[in-house]
Amino acid sequence: MQPAKRQQQVRSIATRERLIQAALDEIFEVGYHAATTQEIAARAMVSRGALLHHFPARVDIVLAAMEELLEDGTRQIKAVADDVQAGLVSLEGFVEFLWQLFSGRFFYLSLEMITEARNDPALCERMIPVVKHFHQALDGIWIAFCDPAKRPPQQARIILNLTLCLVRGMGIQTVLRPEPGYYRELIEAWKALLPQIVDGPAGDIMFAVPSSPAVSGTARKRL
Known part of the structure; x- marks a missing residue:
């Protein structure tokens, strides 16, 4: 050239x-x-x-921005997850990192674009593969995150996705409930619970619940 x-x-x-x-x-x-x-x-x-x-078109730069945002978020999450596996960051530190990520610029930018996609079918159709790629990358990180001798891949994904859902929901609440102390209590509680779910009996109790969505006959009668 x-x-x-x-x-x-x-x-x-x-x-x-x-x-x-x-x-x-x-x-x-x-x-x-x-x-x-x-x-x-x-x-x-x-x-x-x-x-x-x-x-x-404007949608083209929006999609490129969303893709860049999610790729950067994936890199950050993987780097900290690798540090957890290497013993450089604790599980509690990982929760704190996720809370900061999902209550700041990264989260609010993604929220702006996801909210817009809800009422724009064309944007939504093009954005779904971008977001799907992000979640697939996260699932790979989660599988590697937990010791397979303690938690099989499906359980690892559930545990870490529960953590993400927690911090995402709290991130949305911060818009209309700007009370740092409220969120700090919840984060500290999850910091205490997560190691038990990952390594201890709490996780066994959690996954003792049947995974099938079927409702028992007795329960159906009550409904």
């Missing part, structure tokens, strides 16, 4: 990355609907024509 063409490709990649970061910054600062392509281009310090060259 000729040097001039290689430099052009490098500049093109750099411009695309700058636009994606500008989109994330703009959406986080002003919200999904107020984040116009004009403002994203201005923030990235490129022309609108350059933005349209890389992202012909």
